[in-house]
Amino acid sequence: MVRRRFATVLLTLAALVGVQLVGAAPAHAATRTLYYDASQAQEFVAVVNQAATVWNGKVSNVRLVPVTAGRTPNIRVYADNGWPRTYTTSLGNGRWYMGREAVVDGYYPLRIATHEFGHILGLPDRRTGLCTDLMSGSSAPVSCTNANPSTAEAAQVQRNFASGVAAVRQDAPEVLTVG
Ligand SMILES: [Zn+2]
Numbered sequence: 402m403v404r405r406r407f408a409t410v411l412l413t414l415a416a417l418v419g420v421q422l423v424g425a426a427p428a429h430a431a432t433r434t435l436y437y438d439a440s441q442a443q444e445f446v447a448v449v450n451q452a453a454t455v456w457n458g459k460v461s462n463v464r465l466v467p468v469t470a471g472r473t474p475n476i477r478v479y480a481d482n483g484w485p486r487t488y489t490t491s492l493g494n495g496r497w498y499m500g501r502e503a504v505v506d507g508y509y510p511l512r513i514a515t516h517e518f519g520h521i522l523g524l525p526d527r528r529t530g531l532c533t534d535l536m537s538g539s540s541a542p543v544s545c546t547n548a549n550p551s552t553a554e555a556a557q558v559q560r561n562f563a564s565g566v567a568a569v570r571q572d573a574p575e576v577l578t579v580g
Contacts, residue, residue, distance in 0.1 A: 433463045433562050435493045435521070438474035445499040445510065449478050452514035455548055456522070459555040462562035463493065463522065476521050485513050486579045487520035492561060495521050503580070508539060511548040520578045523561035524554055538580045 439449040453465035468474040477496040487497040497517040504510055516535055520526075529537045532545035535554055541547075550558070 431564070432461060433493065434466050435463060435475040436466055436468040436472055437476035437478060437518075438468045439478045441480070442478040442499055443480040445478075445480050445514065448510045448514050449499065451511055452518050452548070455511070455515050456518055456550070456558075459550055460522075460558045460562070462559050465518065476518075478517075484580055485517055486577060487517045488577050489520060492523045493521060497521065503539065507543045509546040509548065512546060515548045515550070516580075519550060519554065519558075522558045524550075524557060526578060526580065 437449070437453060439446045442449045450467065453467070456463075456465050465476075475494045478499065479496065480499045480501065482502060483498060483500045484502045485498060485500040487495060489495040497520065499510070499514060499517070503513055512535070516538055519536055524536050526538055527534060527536045528540035530540045531537050532541040532547045533551055534541070535547070535550040
């Protein structure tokens, strides 16, 4: 008798918890916001902001937003005379350089900027030589002005920032990606 009553209580609790879980479950994966600081990107501040806008138009699981006062940025962007490069500390976190060497060589600044953000978003270099691929980088012709990720590249970023994946990768070691 006691056991049966206890079981009834448990079932009632389970039903209540079940209802609450169903009610709290989000309809879609939450968008992760990454704050970037372009204040040290010198003459490339506008192009960095433009690159963030390009990404925000292509993916929905992650958003690149200019950092606001008092908040620690996920991403810092710098400019120097070297080759463009990214130092990733974990998925969505790190710093990258808008290297003037590639700009002077004639590579399209917006493509460089969206490419380096691509590394922060978890995309590796894929030197396919194709202008339609963003992560082909400098293997594409210097004349290439495509600054958009391909459908496959955008889909990969969507998967990278699907629920739970980001937490798994938090302890990834710092990775330097040149170009
Ligand atoms: Zn690269």
